[in-house]
Amino acid sequence: MTNDKDNTITGKITRALAERIIAGHIAPGTKLRQDYFAEEFGASHVPVREAFRRLEAQGLVVSEPRRGVRVASFDIAEVHEVAEMRASLEVLALRHAAPHLTAAILDAAEAINRTGENAADVRSWEEANRAFHRLILTPCGMPRLLTTIDDLHAASARFLFSGFRMEWEAPTDQDHRAILKALRDRQFDVAAATLARHVKWIGTKPGIKTRLKTPS
Amino acid sequence: MTNDKDNTITGKITRALAERIIAGHIAPGTKLRQDYFAEEFGASHVPVREAFRRLEAQGLVVSEPRRGVRVASFDIAEVHEVAEMRASLEVLALRHAAPHLTAAILDAAEAINRTGENAADVRSWEEANRAFHRLILTPCGMPRLLTTIDDLHAASARFLFSGFRMEWEAPTDQDHRAILKALRDRQFDVAAATLARHVKWIGTKPGIKTRLKTPS
DNA sequence: AGATTCGTTTTTATCTATAATTTTGAACCT
DNA sequence: AGGTTCAAAATTATAGATAAAAACGAATCT
Structure with a gap:
């Protein structure tokens, strides 16, 4: 899915967030604020949003329009x-x-x-x-x-x-x-x-x- | 995948492009320029890029960093x-x-x-x-x-x-x-x-x- | 007290502008 | 002529700015 040679900022953010979500460092249901991660990764929020879209397709986050994304919960x-x-x-x-x-x-x-x-x-x-x-x-x-x-x-x-x-x-x-x-x-x-x-x-x-x- | 009630511009562009690609209106291998679709949909290229990421995850387009996206070819x-x-x-x-x-x-x-x-x-x-x-x-x-x-x-x-x-x-x-x-x-x-x-x-x-x- | 409305604040979604990279093409050299 | 190099143009990727929506909270009303 995420090409390992994807050296764009979007790619880095996607991998980093996927890593954390899979490792359980971010709890299910946690709201992910784009500005927060934009600052953390020293980027603007545009690549953060693109990363969100990829994670959404992977099923790691769920997105509600105008309400942002949350870490996907699972039962x-x-x-x-x-x-x-x-x-x-x-x-x-x-x-x-x-x-x-x-x-x-x-x-x-x-x-x-x-x-x-x-x-x-x-x-x-x-x-x-x-x-x-x-x-x-x-x-x-x-x-x-x-x-x-x-x-x-x-x-x-x-x-x-x-x-x-x-x-x-x-x-x-x-x-x-x-x-x-x-x-x-x-x-x-x-x-x-x-x-x-x-x-x-x-x-x-x-x-x-x-x-x-x-x-x- | 793409929530039908996703009324954002990104959602509309995603559905429109998916439709065209599936219907074969855009040939495999065609380069998709973000500015072109931004203008066509009366939007900026940011939601177009987000749509590209979704289509990429769906396997309808392939993306090469810094070189844009093309309609996925299939054999x-x-x-x-x-x-x-x-x-x-x-x-x-x-x-x-x-x-x-x-x-x-x-x-x-x-x-x-x-x-x-x-x-x-x-x-x-x-x-x-x-x-x-x-x-x-x-x-x-x-x-x-x-x-x-x-x-x-x-x-x-x-x-x-x-x-x-x-x-x-x-x-x-x-x-x-x-x-x-x-x-x-x-x-x-x-x-x-x-x-x-x-x-x-x-x-x-x-x-x-x-x-x-x-x-x- | 409890609920409700309205205004403030926060956050998302989008647009405009800038930087970086790739492609294109023409001039130049062999 | 054929290939190579370098510069101009086009295009992508990212940043910064603006608009719009939702969450929050305080003040008001019942």
Whole structure:
């Protein structure tokens, strides 16, 4: 979505705000004032507004005309929704990527998976997790699909970072290992089914906060 | 995505441009100059820029920093990609919507289907087709999923209107009838499978222009 | 006291002006 | 002639200024 080589001020502001919202540094429902961020980034408010439009399309903020934008709130239903969408689309991507997966890619995925298992905090675990999924899905060669999946990952990460589980330990990622094994064995159906279950499971973790929506 | 009650100038420009791009009135690859549209809509170029950002997120235009935006080009691969994504996501939506489908909704869908079959041109057929899909999918109650599907429908419509088939006749929509029948019989798996096949078929129609990409 | 209206303040949305970058084209050199 | 360099023109990106709408609060009325 947001091109990494987008070096415009709008691009920088978009990335910075997306980062903060995903990390949970700005609470859901918070009103985002354009003048405030214009000053913070040493810019005028025009690029801030453009950043708002991008974030809006990504689903990270909601905008009411003449009333500004607020950080999007989300509830357990949306977490499920995103999980289901990811499951559907990542399976689709994997089906198309599978024939193009080389041993080298699978080795790299395994390495990243180990990195994730040794991660010290949620943040770096999520980064490794995202890299893992990206690595095995990218060869599908479907750019629109991949950017949509990226947006969904951002939404998932937001949930993950929302502190629904205070203490956190790096899990040995059994599912990832099973997916890789199935891919090596060319058992693509097994890999796809495992991936679907794996992604959907994220939305059903125990101990979920059900009240994240802001009282309107 | 774009809220219909968005009465801001940005909103109007966004809708007008999206309309034209989808209808094929502006050719893929065409450079969109902000000053031109600012004057046309009697506005300054700031809301035009915001509209560009929205269209960019929708995939209707592509933007290169400092070089402006162009109407997004698309090739046969992307048509397939969109069809596959629609198939996956519409099936997901239908699975969640199915339990909430009432006889009244199915009757309305059947009526819309007849409207489509009597359509005089591609334009009105597409409108009825889109209404049909929307009607049976909306009860899924997954807003994010529905807006994503809407964006994909826009991309599909763009392809449909791109004149890949000069003469056009309204088809009796056999698939739609089959889907409705399966839904009435509570055979949700049949309905889902038919829907998937139906949507994917769009990308495989004969007589497709394969050279829509602009020579870069 | 509680509600309501009106005016002030804050914030958004838009316009006009300026700066920076890219494109275009002509002159120049080989 | 063909290519290259440099300057002029066009266009994008951003800043600063203005207008309009909404939020807020105080004063008034019931």
